[in-house]
Amino acid sequence: MTHSQQSDETTATITESGDATTAAAPVNQTEGTPEAAPVAAPSPAAFAARPKAPSAPTAVAAAAPAPPVAAPVNLEEAAKFGRAEEDGHVFLLLDGEEFPVGQYPGASKDEALAYFARKFEDITAQITLLEQRVEAKAATTDMNKTVTHLREQLAERNTVGDVNAALARLAVLEEAIKELHAQERAAHDAARGIELAAREAIVTEAETIAGEDPTTILWKVSSARMNELFEAWKQAQKTGMRLGRATEEGLWKRFRSARTIFDRHRRAYFSQLDNNNATAKNAKEALITAAEELATSTEWGYAAGEYRRLMDQWKASPRASRKDDDALWNRFRAAQDKFFAARQQANDALDEEFGANLVVKEALITEAQALLPIKDLASTKKALQSIRDRWEEAGKVPRADMQRVEAGLRKVEEAVRAADEDNWRRSDPEAKAxxxxxxxxxxxxxxxxxxxxxxxxxxxxxxxVAKATDALAARELWLEQIRKAAEDFS
Structure with a gap:
């Protein structure tokens, strides 16, 4: 390239540190065309060294911060892997061969070499950042693309540096990324397994509830639990890990089927329950009608027996709903209470009327008890018969005293009856014979x-001797007992 050609090159700012120095644009040797030379962006190393902005403005206005300064290039290290000529051409030394990487006209050899060395450092800075991401176990998304991109940049041969070392680092990174991706995959599979088990548990429990016997299931509890499972399913769909369309659709079909079966059983159960309630209600309405018709009856014995029969039928009847059954029972009980209250009122009136009879019968009991112990059976029997006649004439006593006074007279009657039977036994000719x-x-x-x-x-x-002695002793004992019995008849 002639000097006139160099002077025709468009000049631009090329320093990556942000200096205002201008020079001719470097030429990319591999393409043979001038490189565009806009204001260069800071290198990753220079960007890392950029000072942080102050947390709050100070009282005194400060000058605008200076642009970040690129770290100086180690020319001694760069010279191991490249060289520059006086005209600004720069070459890469790689595996014993030289590769032209470009030209930096109008600059010194060091400046030209430094320019292409800094481009290499930008690549190695990106490799370092990638190594740090791998070491920190960051997500491997796009990491392989980054490795491929960096390898393509190194293959372009437009930088100066230890390309083989950079490629080796990329090869290590590839293996590390594979291992990290495998770890991510394993963690993902484990998390997916946990999520799948959680979804499976929701579906299985729903299927278990749907499979319960509709006649024994606790519908209120089970309905609440089924709703909780549905909410858990929606939350898992919203926030949980994706399981794949086929898996999620399969689980959802099972869950939806369980809920459908449960709802169908519940509707059928409550429909049947409504029918049963209606039947039970009608049956008990009939019993209430009969009870209300008896409520005004004054045939106390007959009506009381009918109420006992109605109560037995009530107990044997199926229950209606709790609300209806309680209301029906209150009506049935009210009819009973009305009848028995009327009967009790009538009995109370009779008891008051029979109070005088009680005084007479208690006196007769005292008179009968005076006949004991029996001394003369014939006279005792005659006196007892007189007491019985007067007992019948006295009439009824209050219900509360009836059992007591009857028992008092019955005790004397039983004593006289026993004495009479004993006398007959003693005088029986056949027994004597x-x-x-x-x-x-x-x-x-x-x-x-x-x-x-x-x-x-x-x-x-x-x-x-022993046999005859035992037999004789037994017969003599019998003889003694028979003689005593014979004396009773004398």
């Missing part, structure tokens, strides 16, 4: 046993 016959037979038997005992003793037969 049977006792006399048994006595004669037993005495003859005892006489025979005594003869047997004497013969056994004479023969010295101990076994027969």
């Amino acid at each position: 049977r006792t006399s016959s048994a006595l004669s037979q037993l005495e003859a038997t005892i006489a025979g046993l005594r003869e047997d005992l004497a013969a056994a003793e004479k023969a010295g037969d101990a076994r027969k």
Whole structure:
């Protein structure tokens, strides 16, 4: 390139530190065309060194901050991997070969070399940032694209630096990114497994509830739980990890089917319950009608029996809804209460009327009790019959005293009856004859046993002696009891 050609190049600011120095635009050797030379953006290293803005303005106005200054290039290190000629051409030394990377006319050799070395440092700064992201286990999204982009930049051969070292770092980064991606995948799969198990648990519980026996299920509790499961499902859909369309649709179909079955069972149950309630209500309405018709009856015994029958039918009838059943029972009980209150009022009036009769019967009880103990059975029976006649003439007593006074007279009557039966037993001719016959037979038997005992003793037969002795003792005991019975008949 001639000097005139160099002078024709468009001049522009090229220093990446933001200096106001101007020079001719460097030429990219690989393309053979001048590089555009706008105001260069700060390098990553220079950007990191930029001073932080003050947290609050100071009272005295300060001058605008100076643009960040790029870190100086290590020319000694750059010279290991490239060289510059007097005309500004710069070459990359790589694997024993030289590759032209571009031209920086109108500048010194050091400035030209520094320019292309700084471009390499920009690439290595991006590699460093990527290494830091990997070390911090940041998301691997677009990391591989970054590696590919940086490798493509190095392949363009328009920088000066240790390209092989940079490529080696990129190769290490690729492996590290693969491992980090595998870790991310494993963590993602684990989280997905947890989310899937949570969704599966929601669906399984819903299916369990839907599969319960409609006749035993607690509908209020189960309905509330089904609603909670639906809210949990919506929250999982909103905030939980995505499980994939096929998986989520499959789970949703199961969950929706469980809710549909549950709702169908609930509607059928309550429809049947309404029918049962109506049937029970009609049956109990009929019992109430019968009870209300009896409420004004004065046939106390008959009506009381009918109320007992109606109560048995009420207990055997199915229950209506709690609200209806309570109201029906109150009506049924009101009819009963009306009848029994009227009966009690009538009984109270009778009790008052029968009070005088009670005084008479208590006196008769005292008179009857004076007949005991019985000394003369015939006179006692005659006196008791007189008391009975007057007892019937006295009439009824109050209901509360009826059992007591009846028991008082019955005690005397039972004593007289027992004495009469004992007297008859003693005077029964047939009983006397049977006792006399048994006595004669037993005495003859005892006489025979005594003869047997004497013969056994004479023969010295101990076994027969013992046998005859036992038999004789038993018969003599019977004889004593029969003689005592015979004395009772005398």
